[in-house]
Amino acid sequence: MSLSLSATTEARWQKILDAYPEGRKRSAVIPMLIFAQDETGIITRELMEEIARRAEVEYLQVEEVVGFYSMLRKQPLGKYHVQVCTNISCMLAGGMELWQHACQSLHLGNKQTSKDGLISIEEVECMGACSWAPAIEVNYDFHHHVTPARFDEIIAEIKGKG
Amino acid sequence: MATTTAPPSVINAKLNGQDIQTKPGTLLINLTKELGIEVPAFCYYEGFSLQAACRMCLVQVNNSPKLLPGCTTIVTEGMVIETESPLVVEARKSMLEFLLVNHPLDCPVCDKGGECELQDMVFKYGAGESRFVDIKHHEPERPFSPVVYYDPARCILCYRCVRVCDEGYGVNALGVVNRGVLSEIAPNLGDQLNCDECGACIDICPVGALTSHTYRYKTRPWEMKHVGTTCAHCSNGCKTTLGVRNDEIMRANNRDASGLNEEFLCIKGRFGFDFNHHAERLQSPLMRVDGELQPVSWSKALAAVASKFNAVKSAGGKFGVVGSNHTSNEENYYLQKFARQGLGTNHLDHARTGDVVTLVDALSGKNGKLAVMADLYQTKAALVIGSDLAQQHPLLAYELRRNFRHHQARVYAMTPGPVREDSYAVAKARVPFGEELAALESWREALAKEPELLILFGDSIKGDAVRRLVDFGESLGIPVKYVALVDYANSRGAIDMGLVPELLPGYAASGQPGMTLPEMLADPKLDVLWVVGADPLAGAKLAGKPFVVVQDLFLTATAAAADVVFPAASAYEKKGTVTNVTGELQRLNAAVKTMGTKPDLEILGLLGKEMGLDLGIWIADAVLEEIRRNVRGYNVTMPILASGGAALTSPVNGRVNVASRPELIRSAGDTLFTSGTLTKYSQVLNSVPERPGQLYKPV
Ligand code: SF4
Numbered sequence: 137m138s139l140s141l142s143a144t145t146e147a148r149w150q151k152i153l154d155a156y157p158e159g160r161k162r163s164a165v166i167p168m169l170i171f172a173q174d175e176t177g178i179i180t181r182e183l184m185e186e187i188a189r190r191a192e193v194e195y196l197q198v199e200e201v202v203g204f205y206s207m208l209r210k211q212p213l214g215k216y217h218v219q220v221c222t223n224i225s226c227m228l229a230g231g232m233e234l235w236q237h238a239c240q241s242l243h244l245g246n247k248q249t250s251k252d253g254l255i256s257i258e259e260v261e262c263m264g265a266c267s268w269a270p271a272i273e274v275n276y277d278f279h280h281h282v283t284p285a286r287f288d289e290i291i292a293e294i295k296g297k298g
Numbered sequence: 299m300a301t302t303t304a305p306p307s308v309i310n311a312k313l314n315g316q317d318i319q320t321k322p323g324t325l326l327i328n329l330t331k332e333l334g335i336e337v338p339a340f341c342y343y344e345g346f347s348l349q350a351a352c353r354m355c356l357v358q359v360n361n362s363p364k365l366l367p368g369c370t371t372i373v374t375e376g377m378v379i380e381t382e383s384p385l386v387v388e389a390r391k392s393m394l395e396f397l398l399v400n401h402p403l404d405c406p407v408c409d410k411g412g413e414c415e416l417q418d419m420v421f422k423y424g425a426g427e428s429r430f431v432d433i434k435h436h437e438p439e440r441p442f443s444p445v446v447y448y449d450p451a452r453c454i455l456c457y458r459c460v461r462v463c464d465e466g467y468g469v470n471a472l473g474v475v476n477r478g479v480l481s482e483i484a485p486n487l488g489d490q491l492n493c494d495e496c497g498a499c500i501d502i503c504p505v506g507a508l509t510s511h512t513y514r515y516k517t518r519p520w521e522m523k524h525v526g527t528t529c530a531h532c533s534n535g536c537k538t539t540l541g542v543r544n545d546e547i548m549r550a551n552n553r554d555a556s557g558l559n560e561e562f563l564c565i566k567g568r569f570g571f572d573f574n575h576h577a578e579r580l581q582s583p584l585m586r587v588d589g590e591l592q593p594v595s596w597s598k599a600l601a602a603v604a605s606k607f608n609a610v611k612s613a614g615g616k617f618g619v620v621g622s623n624h625t626s627n628e629e630n631y632y633l634q635k636f637a638r639q640g641l642g643t644n645h646l647d648h649a650r651t652g653d654v655v656t657l658v659d660a661l662s663g664k665n666g667k668l669a670v671m672a673d674l675y676q677t678k679a680a681l682v683i684g685s686d687l688a689q690q691h692p693l694l695a696y697e698l699r700r701n702f703r704h705h706q707a708r709v710y711a712m713t714p715g716p717v718r719e720d721s722y723a724v725a726k727a728r729v730p731f732g733e734e735l736a737a738l739e740s741w742r743e744a745l746a747k748e749p750e751l752l753i754l755f756g757d758s759i760k761g762d763a764v765r766r767l768v769d770f771g772e773s774l775g776i777p778v779k780y781v782a783l784v785d786y787a788n789s790r791g792a793i794d795m796g797l798v799p800e801l802l803p804g805y806a807a808s809g810q811p812g813m814t815l816p817e818m819l820a821d822p823k824l825d826v827l828w829v830v831g832a833d834p835l836a837g838a839k840l841a842g843k844p845f846v847v848v849q850d851l852f853l854t855a856t857a858a859a860a861d862v863v864f865p866a867a868s869a870y871e872k873k874g875t876v877t878n879v880t881g882e883l884q885r886l887n888a889a890v891k892t893m894g895t896k897p898d899l900e901i902l903g904l905l906g907k908e909m910g911l912d913l914g915i916w917i918a919d920a921v922l923e924e925i926r927r928n929v930r931g932y933n934v935t936m937p938i939l940a941s942g943g944a945a946l947t948s949p950v951n952g953r954v955n956v957a958s959r960p961e962l963i964r965s966a967g968d969t970l971f972t973s974g975t976l977t978k979y980s981q982v983l984n985s986v987p988e989r990p991g992q993l994y995k996p997v
């Protein structure tokens with residue numbers, strides 16, 4: 137098997153697999169996919185086959201899950217994936233304008249990645265941060281009450297970190 | 299001490315204003331069904347897991363603001379249920395409107411048109427108008443395999459196909475990929491299937507999303523007549539309903555769940571009927587003239603054979619008669635009578651595929667020891683020895699799996715290689731053929747703890763091994779039933795009807811010597827070899843130069859070597875009965891006719907008449923009457939049979955005073971994708987990529 141994951145991811149996989157009894161490993165499929173994606177940024181066929189083997193399910197059953205959840209992705213995205221919510225609460229608080237600002241300032245469309253591979257953007261549905269609308273999420277970090285100006289600052293910070 | 303209240307034994311509820319009572323744990327949708335009130339459903343399918351995907355079954359419960367799906371709601375005490383309130387009626391209409399949003403409405407060309415559940419529901423519950431004015435999302439139809447085609451636009455995502463494949467057949471080859479409007483069914487190899495090719499997903503699909511290659515775009519359902527008969531292939535004896543148009547079989551299924559197999563069929567039963575229309579079907583008698591087989595008239599061929607038979611008979615010559623695993627009981631009975639009374643020979647045999655004889659003998663004096671098909675679904679524990687059931691006995695495998703799913707049956711699998719039962723068996727062992735009895739000892743303790751046991755064994759257990767297996771079973775101290783696995787549609791009937799030298803019909807010893815099949819072939823002095831529906835020369839040679847007469851559908855190796863060949867009608871072209879692996883008698887019904895052929899029974903009758911013999915009339919029903927009167931165990935109840943059911947035969951319950959000749963018993967080892975000599979003539983069986991599947995070859 138040419139698929140090699142870091143020891144950390146392997147350990148996370150093992151821990152989640154151990155959490156389910158024999159014959160019920162299917163429940164581990166989603167966490168395993170996310171853990172691997174955290175490391176590799178992309179879900180490959182090889183990865184899905186490996187998960188199918190370890191979770192004792194058919195390959196097709198992993199494919200079903202990946203096709204269903206938009207946060208599991210078969211295309212690579214930027215090192216920093218910026219998700220802007222335009223669902224109702226955020227939209228009312230300026231989420232739509234924020235999304236347009238994101239597209240224009242970064243010259244990117246939905247699910248597109250900058251040439252240097254650093255930043256990608258995505259228009260997403262509710263992230264459960266309605267009380268702090270409009271909200272964005274950069275990888276796993278939330279930013280609340282984001283204005284276009286604050287957005288530019290966040291992007292500058294990202295670029296600074298590289 | 300804590301007091302416990304006994305669970306209620308009855309639940310009181312109100313349904314559409316009526317007070318009703320039901321058992322605790324009853325699903326709302328089943329309650330309404332019992333009471334004759336229709337709650338429409340797509341995804342709910344009895345026997346499979348609950349899905350609650352389609353929302354067709356929404357009903358109103360206790361004025362709850364949200365409607366509940368009847369297919370997953372359990373009726374509880376005091377529940378007030380409305381199935382026809384304005385809200386429910388409106389909801390049904392809306393659900394249908396949703397389903398039709400992207401549905402192509404190509405009913406005029408769709409295979410399912412006329413028997414489509416979506417059509418019926420829209421007809422009954424409305425949604426005659428759509429508020430959706432945008433362009434429908436459309437994806438083109440595509441083949442999943444040479445058998446299964448998928449049209450995503452028609453799919454309503456009820457998951458029935460996914461569940462029947464996974465839960466029913468244990469194959470798990472279908473899934474649902476993507477999300478929302480893009481969701482569709484996908485096969486396990488990305489764009490192709492690797493599966494049993496059984497077609498169950500096609501039949502269970504409520505709409506025309508899954509269609510079969512053999513049937514699609516060929517006919518309208520109402521243009522066919524439907525004939526219920528018994529599958530021509532393996533010994534499991536599935537009832538199949540043939541859809542016939544213009545003397546051609548268009549399809550086979552069992553959607554009315556009327557047989558012992560309910561809706562089950564494997565690829566052979568559902569699609570393997572195509573051998574019947576193969577271009578190489580014999581349609582005229584053939585006679586060897588100047589060394590070449592040439593078409594001749596029936597009268598000429600019958601006269602030639604009759605005069606030859608009479609000449610050999612009066613000269614005291616030697617006949618060898620070979621019967622079939624496929625011909626009906628009536629034909630087998632008549633053939634043995636012809637041989638014994640008409641020709642005065644006891645050189646009579648067929649290819650034996652399982653040791654039923656020793657089993658019947660070993661169980662003498664014990665009642666109710668031979669299992670029937672229903673036992674597969676009901677037994678609490680089962681032991682499978684030396685057979686890959688999913689490949690060789692598809693219905694038995696299906697019933698056992700269903701038993702496990704519904705009643706947690708405990709299955710023990712002892713086979714030479716991996717089998718599908720492994721995935722749910724409580725114990726599995728890889729044991730080479732012939733070593734099973736010794737290996738069984740290690741399971742003795744576990745098996746003895748079961749409340750009851752069903753033992754199924756293949757052809758590796760024969761002769762004395764059968765007796766030792768029965769000894770083992772009977773020493774467990776629990777009720778045990780047995781099934782001796784045999785190969786073909788009427789393998790069981792061939793032995794029951796005495797197509798062997800040592801036995802008369804009904805397991806009575808013949809008391810006469812007689813040559814077995816290999817002995818006939820090896821006898822240089824044989825004068826006549828008469829083969830009815832078998833192909834003994836496929837892998838063997840004749841020692842002598844007998845006059846060879848063959849009755850068959852095709853020019854088999856044996857027929858090609860014959861002096862006279864009679865074109866026989868197939869199982870789908872005649873009346874009669876066959877006996878399945880579990881001893882259940884079922885009817886064959888004539889669905890079609892191939893020009894120029896005659897049923898074997900008629901050929902036997904005409905030949906007897908031509909010879910001047912008096913063997914009785916050759917009408918299937920009359921011969922069945924004779925069998926019912928003369929063959930022990932076959933005095934079955936006629937109404938069951940007449941109504942298309944399976945009537946249980948019960949072989950003699952006393953010693954069978956003959957040696958069973960285990961050295962002659964050998965299963966052909968057919969898989970899901972082969973069916974003896976018929977394999978070659980089924981285009982479908984030859985087209986699927988899974989062929990030839992796994993196959994155990996007994997050594
Ligand atoms: S043909 Fe049978 S085995 Fe194949 S996908 Fe359909 S249900 Fe499953």
Ligand code: SF4
Nearest residue numbers: 453454456457459503
């Ligand atoms: S293909 Fe047919 S059975 Fe399968 S989900 Fe679609 S509509 Fe249901």
Ligand code: SF4
Nearest residue numbers: 529532535536564567
């Ligand atoms: S299991 Fe046997 S009898 Fe049933 S459909 Fe298949 S071949 Fe025919």
Ligand code: FES
Nearest residue numbers: 341350352353369
């Ligand atoms: S039948 Fe109840 S949701 Fe489909």
